[in-house]
Amino acid sequence: MALTDTRVRTLKPKGKGDCLAADGNGLYIRVRSSGGKFARTWQFRRYEGRRVAITTLGTYPEISIKEARLKAAELAMKRTGKIWTVGEVAGQWLKERVDHTHRKSDQVRGYVDRAILPALADKRLRDIEPSDIARVIRDYRDRVAKLPRARTGGRPAARALLAVFKGLFGYAVANGFIPSSPAAQLTAAVAGQPPAARERVLTDDEIRFVMATDIKAGPVLRFLLLTGLRLGEAYTGHREGQYWVVPASASKNRREHRVWLSTLALAQLESHPWVARREAVQFWLKENAGGWTAHDLRRTFSTRNNSHGVAPYIVEKMLNHTFDGTMSVYNHASYDTERRQALENWSDWLARLSAAPAAVIPLRAAARD
Numbered sequence: 001m002a003l004t005d006t007r008v009r010t011l012k013p014k015g016k017g018d019c020l021a022a023d024g025n026g027l028y029i030r031v032r033s034s035g036g037k038f039a040r041t042w043q044f045r046r047y048e049g050r051r052v053a054i055t056t057l058g059t060y061p062e063i064s065i066k067e068a069r070l071k072a073a074e075l076a077m078k079r080t081g082k083i084w085t086v087g088e089v090a091g092q093w094l095k096e097r098v099d100h101t102h103r104k105s106d107q108v109r110g111y112v113d114r115a116i117l118p119a120l121a122d123k124r125l126r127d128i129e130p131s132d133i134a135r136v137i138r139d140y141r142d143r144v145a146k147l148p149r150a151r152t153g154g155r156p157a158a159r160a161l162l163a164v165f166k167g168l169f170g171y172a173v174a175n176g177f178i179p180s181s182p183a184a185q186l187t188a189a190v191a192g193q194p195p196a197a198r199e200r201v202l203t204d205d206e207i208r209f210v211m212a213t214d215i216k217a218g219p220v221l222r223f224l225l226l227t228g229l230r231l232g233e234a235y236t237g238h239r240e241g242q243y244w245v246v247p248a249s250a251s252k253n254r255r256e257h258r259v260w261l262s263t264l265a266l267a268q269l270e271s272h273p274w275v276a277r278r279e280a281v282q283f284w285l286k287e288n289a290g291g292w293t294a295h296d297l298r299r300t301f302s303t304r305n306n307s308h309g310v311a312p313y314i315v316e317k318m319l320n321h322t323f324d325g326t327m328s329v330y331n332h333a334s335y336d337t338e339r340r341q342a343l344e345n346w347s348d349w350l351a352r353l354s355a356a357p358a359a360v361i362p363l364r365a366a367a368r369d
Contacts, residue, residue, distance in 0.1 A: 002023055002024055002174075003021060003022075003023040003029060003065055004065070005061075005065060007021070008021075008029055008040060008060055008065065011029065011031045011038075011040070012031060012033075012038060013031055013032065013033055013038075016033070018030055018031065018032045019031040019032075020043075023065070023068070023069065023072075024174060025069070025072050025073060025076055025174065025175060025176040026044050026045055026046050026072055026075070026076055026176070027042065027043075027044055027057075027068055027069060027072035028042070028043045028044075028045055029041070029042060029043075029060060029068075030042075030043050039059065040059060040060040040061075041056060041057075041058070041059050041060070042056070042057035042058055042059070042060060042063055042068040042071075043055065043056055043057065044057055044071065044072045044075050044076075046075075046076075055075060057071045057072070058071075069173075070179045070180070072176060073173070073176040073177075073178070073179045074179060076176035083124055083125075083126070084124070084125040084126075084172070084177045084178075085121065085122055085123060085124055085125060086116065086117075086120040086121055086122075086123050086124075086125055086128065086168075087117055087120075087121035087122060089125055089168065089171070089172050089177055090112050090116060090117065090121075090168055093167070093168050093171045093172075094108070094109055094112065097167075097171060098167075107160075108164055108167070111160065111161050111164045112164065112168075114140070115136055115137075115139075115140040115161055116136065116161075116164070116165070116168070119135075119136045119139070120132065120136065125172055125177055125178055126177075126178050128169075128182050129182055130182045130183065130185060130186055132182070133162075133165050133182060133183050133186060133190075134186060134190045136161075136165075137158050137161050137162055137165070137186075137190050137191065138158070138190065138191075138192070140154070140157065140158060140161055141153070141154035141155060141157065141158035141191055141192065142154060144157040144158070153192065154191075155191045155192055158190070158191035158192070159188050159191045162183070162186060162188065162190060162191065165183040165186070166181070166183045166184070166186075168183075169181035169182060169183045169184070170183075170184075198293075198295075198296065198299070199299075200291065200292050200293070200296040200299065201296065201299055201300045201303045201304075202225075202292055202296060202297065202300040204353060206290075206292065207225070207300070207350065207353060207354075208353060208354055210222055210225055210297070211225070211350055211353070211354040212354060215284065216275050216276040216280070217276040217280065217281040217284050217285075219268040219269075219270070219271035219272075219274065219275070220234055220268075220271075220274050220276055220281055221281070221294070221297065222264075222268050223265060223268040223269070224294060224297040224298065224301075225297045225300065225301060225350070226262065226264055226265040226268065226343075226346070226347055226350065227244060227259045227261070227265055227301075227343070228259075228298055228301035228302065228305075228318055228319050229244070229246070229259065229298070230252070230294075230295065230298060231278060231281065231282070231294040231295070232250065232278070233246045233250060233251070233257070234274070235274065235278050236250035237250065237257075239261070239269060239272075240258075242260065242261050242266070243258045243259060243260060243261060244258070244259045244261055244265075245257070245258050245259075246258075246259075246320070251320060252320075253320060253321070253322050255320065255322075257320040259318075259343070260336075260339060260340040260343045260344075261343075262343055262344050262346075262347035263347070264347045264350065264351060265343075265347065281294065282294065298319070301318075301319075301346070302315055302319060304346070304349075305318070305342060305346055308345070308346070308349065310342045310345075311338070313335075314335055314338045314339060314342055315342075317334070317335050317339055318339050318342060318343070
């Protein structure tokens with residue numbers, strides 16, 4: 001376990017002996033009792049053949065933990081004489097740390113394989129500058145922004161890549177390959193200015209189109225509008241009786257989400273597994289939907305239900321949002337009955353709206369699947 005200032009200050013030897021605590025990368029703090037006081041000395045220890053060679057680095061607190069780690073890292077590099085490349089350290093990091101501790105290790109590997117290795121694999125680790133990392137992140141952001149499913153200019157992917165860079169170079173520092181991380185001072189600003197929050201809500205005629213269209217994506221779009229689910233949740237969830245269940249692993253807030261399925265929502269599942277792939281739905285929306293997105297269906301669901309008199313906290317539960325402030329601490333009610341009734345009422349309202357004649361065709365007349 002890495003040392004902290006609190007632990008170093010409170011370490012005391014038992015009896016008349018010394019106390020030795022490891023920080024990692026060959027760095028130790030030695031605590032010795034002397035004249036009723038405690039002397040704390042930094043040591044760098046390494047094996048040379050069958051014996052342990054000890055280098056004294058100085059005393060604490062004259063030399064801080066950070067300074068001692070930098071000294072130990074320098075000595076470790078001199079000891080091995082190895083010049084690490086980004087590719088070598090990335091492979092070791094994935095194998096030793098990510099594969100064993102990260103909940104979504106495949107995603108981390110994907111960022112390493114798609115963005116980091118093609119640009120930096122053969123570069124020496126100690127030569128990497130913050131500007132090199134920023135360039136890779138921006139290039140990756142621009143590549144993602146060109147994909148059919150991209151709706152936010154690639155910025156979320158760029159921020160995720162920054163987190164991977166921080167993890168990789170943090171591992172390199174912890175193992176003494178470099179004295180400091182070139183990614184440490186980079187922030188989400190490197191991904192670019194975030195867009196203004198969307199406010200798009202579908203009109204009555206646009207809702208009628210969604211409820212009546214026979215394009216391949218139609219059942220998915222109707223399912224989203226009827227349930228308030230995210231597009232990904234419609235593809236990663238599953239049916240249990242008359243509920244649609246989004247597992248915690250696929251939920252944004254890491255909580256299982258159970259959604260009551262009205263008769264109209266159940267009818268859309270006749271096309272499940274969905275005929276249209278997720279990417280195809282996103283591409284169709286980008287090319288044909290006239291300015292609204294799959295997530296705008298969720299916003300429409302929330303806005304319309306609130307305007308129909310459903311209590312805001314019920315709507316938030318229907319969206320699987322977490323409460324703020326004291327409600328998040330004290331209110332753990334599920335409101336199953338209220339949510340079920342609200343979803344049935346919403347389904348009935350959509351059915352009535354769909355039966356009324358539309359004033360205009362909201363999408364391009366030639367738009368097909």
